[in-house]
Amino acid sequence: MPPTVCSKLRRMRELLADEEAAKVQDDKARRQAAAIQKWHDTPAETGNRAFFQLAVDLRRIGLSMAEIGDVLRLEADNARHPTERRREIKSIMRTLRGSSRRMAA
Secondary structure (H helix, E strand, O other), rough: OOOOOHHHHHHHHHHHHHHHHHHHHHHHHHHHHHHHHHHHHOOOOHHHHHHHHHHHHHHOOOOOOHHHHHHHHHHOOOOOOHHHHHHHHHHHHHHHHHHHHHHHH
């Protein structure tokens, strides 16, 4: 939108932009919670694949690599086999970084 000299209109635009940003953030948080719940609902014997899928889902949602790493570390502690999941994080992050570069090229 073009800039305006009217302070009331400018303030209204700011409020609308803030509201839209809050909606986006709420949607992102809801989608993140859904991805984590999907991981929690994973049947036994599929933990490795599901843990990687959690990382992919978080990337699709728009989390930064640092945020994805934080979530993976937290969720590894809640896994059936926490030691295995923690060992996988470095490889998962490397794979995500590599696929991000390929997608950008």
